[in-house]
Amino acid sequence: MTRGLSRTAAIVGAAETDRIGKLPGMSRLAIHAEAAKNALADAGLKLSDVDGLFTCVAGPNELSEYLNIVPRYVDGTSVGGCSYIIFVRHAVAAIAAGYCEVALIVHGESGRSWIDMEGQGTQQSPAGQFELPYGVAAAPTTYSIPVLRHFHEYGTTKRQMSHVPAATREWALLNPRALMHSAGPITPEDVEASPMVCYPFNKLDCCLVADGGGAIVITSAERAKDFPNRPIYILGTGEATAHRQIAMMRDFTTSDATVVSGRAAFAEAGLTPADIDHLMLYDAFSFTPMMFLEDLGFVAKGESGPFFAETRKAPDGTTIYKTGPGGDLPINTNGGGLSYCHTGRYGMFAILEAVAQLRGTAGRRQVPGIETSLVHGPGRQFAAASTLILSNV
Amino acid sequence: MNAVEAYGGALPKPTPETQAFWDGTREHRLMLPWCTDCGRPHFYPRSICPFCLSAKLEWREASGRGKLHTYVINFKAAKGFTKVPYVIAVVELDEGPRMMTNIVIDDPTPEALPIDALVEVVFDDVTETITLPKFRLVQQ
Numbered sequence: 001m002t003r004g005l006s007r008t009a010a011i012v013g014a015a016e017t018d019r020i021g022k023l024p025g026m027s028r029l030a031i032h033a034e035a036a037k038n039a040l041a042d043a044g045l046k047l048s049d050v051d052g053l054f055t056c057v058a059g060p061n062e063l064s065e066y067l068n069i070v071p072r073y074v075d076g077t078s079v080g081g082c083s084y085i086i087f088v089r090h091a092v093a094a095i096a097a098g099y100c101e102v103a104l105i106v107h108g109e110s111g112r113s114w115i116d117m118e119g120q121g122t123q124q125s126p127a128g129q130f131e132l133p134y135g136v137a138a139a140p141t142t143y144s145i146p147v148l149r150h151f152h153e154y155g156t157t158k159r160q161m162s163h164v165p166a167a168t169r170e171w172a173l174l175n176p177r178a179l180m181h182s183a184g185p186i187t188p189e190d191v192e193a194s195p196m197v198c199y200p201f202n203k204l205d206c207c208l209v210a211d212g213g214g215a216i217v218i219t220s221a222e223r224a225k226d227f228p229n230r231p232i233y234i235l236g237t238g239e240a241t242a243h244r245q246i247a248m249m250r251d252f253t254t255s256d257a258t259v260v261s262g263r264a265a266f267a268e269a270g271l272t273p274a275d276i277d278h279l280m281l282y283d284a285f286s287f288t289p290m291m292f293l294e295d296l297g298f299v300a301k302g303e304s305g306p307f308f309a310e311t312r313k314a315p316d317g318t319t320i321y322k323t324g325p326g327g328d329l330p331i332n333t334n335g336g337g338l339s340y341c342h343t344g345r346y347g348m349f350a351i352l353e354a355v356a357q358l359r360g361t362a363g364r365r366q367v368p369g370i371e372t373s374l375v376h377g378p379g380r381q382f383a384a385a386s387t388l389i390l391s392n393v
Numbered sequence: 394m395n396a397v398e399a400y401g402g403a404l405p406k407p408t409p410e411t412q413a414f415w416d417g418t419r420e421h422r423l424m425l426p427w428c429t430d431c432g433r434p435h436f437y438p439r440s441i442c443p444f445c446l447s448a449k450l451e452w453r454e455a456s457g458r459g460k461l462h463t464y465v466i467n468f469k470a471a472k473g474f475t476k477v478p479y480v481i482a483v484v485e486l487d488e489g490p491r492m493m494t495n496i497v498i499d500d501p502t503p504e505a506l507p508i509d510a511l512v513e514v515v516f517d518d519v520t521e522t523i524t525l526p527k528f529r530l531v532q533q
Contacts, residue, residue: 129405
């Protein structure tokens with residue numbers, strides 16, 4: 001039985017910037033504008049149809065000014081990479097309340113070229129006082145912190161974790177837009193032979209760094225039937241935030257925010273993990289989808305390592321990963337943050353791939369016959385989280 | 394060249410609720426805020442107890458001993474860190490709270506750093522006004 005606002009709204013427009021990767025000719029705001037334009041074109045709408053604006057790498061003030069619109073509903077929730085997943089939930093609520101009819105959620109980031117991007121927080125912030133002085137630098141030094149505790153408590157191994165980038169690369173090889181499309185397959189041994197970045201993460205455990213953006217358009221389920229593309233219904237949503245600094249995580253083997261947001265999404269959708277055909281589990285690093293698979297209830301606590309490491313041989317001798325093409329549970333089918341693209345706040349790309357799979361437009365990487373997809377992402381380092389359950393029927 | 398110019402790493406800037414902590418480290422004392430209502434210490438220092446919201450807090454010196462709860466060995470130096478690799482860790486103090494820190498160790502390896510190993514505080518006077526609490530393994 002569904003609850004709350006299940007199936008009251010749908011995604012009717014979805015698109016990325018023309019290109020992703022290295023875009024030195026585009027500023028942070030220019031990337032937003034192109035993403036917005038492309039998503040509206042996909043939906044067959046005009047900018048003037050938009051009356052709800054959801055954006056965070058560009059603040060709502062900046063983006064309304066840049067696009068020259070006056071939306072009557074604004075949301076600038078900024079809790080890291082899952083902010084866009086949270087925006088979907090907020091858009092569903094705003095549409096149900098009548099506060100807006102056409103919600104535009106926009107992501108853009110000059111993550112590689114770093115044109116008009118902000119730096120870290122202040123020296124007086126808790127992180128400025130109690131994390132940064134210890135040589136915490138980029139995300140690999142913070143996302144890595146929980147991993148050895150998980151290894152210690154559950155016997156998880158680095159070799160098991162090394163299967164995640166290998167399986168995800170298999171999807172990228174089927175996706176011509178993936179930045180690693182032509183980079184060839186990798187094995188778990190290749191992951192461990194790549195340069196050490198921050199133990200236990202080697203380079204291939206870490207996501208790509210790129211420029212790019214994307215946007216989606218959401219409207220009421222009633223109205224959604226009148227659009228050019230098959231509507232993707234929003235069955236369940238969840239969100240939570242637990243902390244800001246990685247050292248303040250209550251239990252380094254569980255993301256509390258993931259647990260809270262996952263439960264809410266499944267309850268609203270009236271579904272269980274067994275009902276999900278396809279997953280997008282934000283892979284900022286190899287370890288992150290492992291944590292999410294456990295905390296969303298797809299496997300028991302501590303069982304993600306053996307799950308990801310399970311492989312079988314195809315008749316032609318190639319390796320089929322459990323979460324890769326031809327595997328039992330397709331995860332991160334665009335190639336993920338590890339092999340598709342990662343701009344900094346990747347959550348939008350995870351949503352866009354779920355939409356492509358549910359529309360049936362995913363080309364060679366299309367998972368046949370799927371009806372449901374779950375999108376889950378963290379904000380900052382397991383600090384916040386958000387979950388979406390989507391369906392094409 | 395004085396110490397302030399010599400040190401290039403990120404420095405904390407105390408706020409009213411953390412001033413006593415940083416004053417303490419400067420005197421080579423690890424201070425924790427304790428709630429006199431619920432009796433629990435917390436970290437990082439806040440203006441109210443995160444367990445019961447009481448504002449009745451007092452500073453007490455911690456033992457400086459704890460366990461290595463989890464860590465990483467970082468090979469890409471942050472600004473001002475001249476030697477790699479170095480260990481970024483979370484230590485669980487005997488009093489209960491956890492804090493991020495560095496483990497002071499030459500040539501860190503996973504084998505040399507078992508999870509839950511006993512550690513003790515050492516103080517690194519990085520500038521004339523800032524002392525960072527770091528930890529080292531307790532030799533068994």
